[in-house]
Amino acid sequence: MAKQFTRSDRVAQQIQRDLATLIRAELDHPQASLITITDVEVTRDYSHANVFYTFLGTDEQGKDIASLIERAKGFLRSQLARGISLYKMPELHFEYDHSVEHGMNLSRLIDQATSLPKAPEDDEFGVDDEKTAGKE
Numbered sequence: 001m002a003k004q005f006t007r008s009d010r011v012a013q014q015i016q017r018d019l020a021t022l023i024r025a026e027l028d029h030p031q032a033s034l035i036t037i038t039d040v041e042v043t044r045d046y047s048h049a050n051v052f053y054t055f056l057g058t059d060e061q062g063k064d065i066a067s068l069i070e071r072a073k074g075f076l077r078s079q080l081a082r083g084i085s086l087y088k089m090p091e092l093h094f095e096y097d098h099s100v101e102h103g104m105n106l107s108r109l110i111d112q113a114t115s116l117p118k119a120p121e122d123d124e125f126g127v128d129d130e131k132t133a134g135k136e
Contacts, residue, residue, distance in 0.1 A: 012040040014084055015049055022079050029068050031057060038097045042090055049090035052097040062096070069094045 020037045039052040055065050069076075073092045081089040 008042045012042045016040040046090050051094050054097050054100045
């Protein structure tokens with residue numbers, strides 16, 4: 001059975017691909033290539049698009065990148081309109097995606113938990129043979 005994708009899903013995927021290319025090629029910042037567009041959500045009427053991104057760098061650099069993207073969102077929207085034929089190009093809303101950091105933190109916690117020494121194992125019924133040997 002084929003997956004059902006709505007038109008807004010396809011538009012969101014196209015916006016994600018085009019934005020990634022535009023940010024890498026057009027933004028005049030030395031660290032713009034470290035921005036990754038993780039997801040785009042478009043409203044059903046195509047009036048708004050939430051763009052989720054991550055950035056590999058320090059918190060201070062992340063604030064610089066956030067202000068850069070906010071200043072450039074009008075330019076990015078106009079460049080998107082040249083490549084995508086829509087009646088109305090969605091207004092872009094950029095949000096930092098914390099899910100990657102959250103996932104890395106969970107992975108670190110799992111690694112820590114698996115590196116702890118294991119408890120001694122009991123037999124298959126959950127009791128030691130020594131305790132039940134005298135009771136039979």
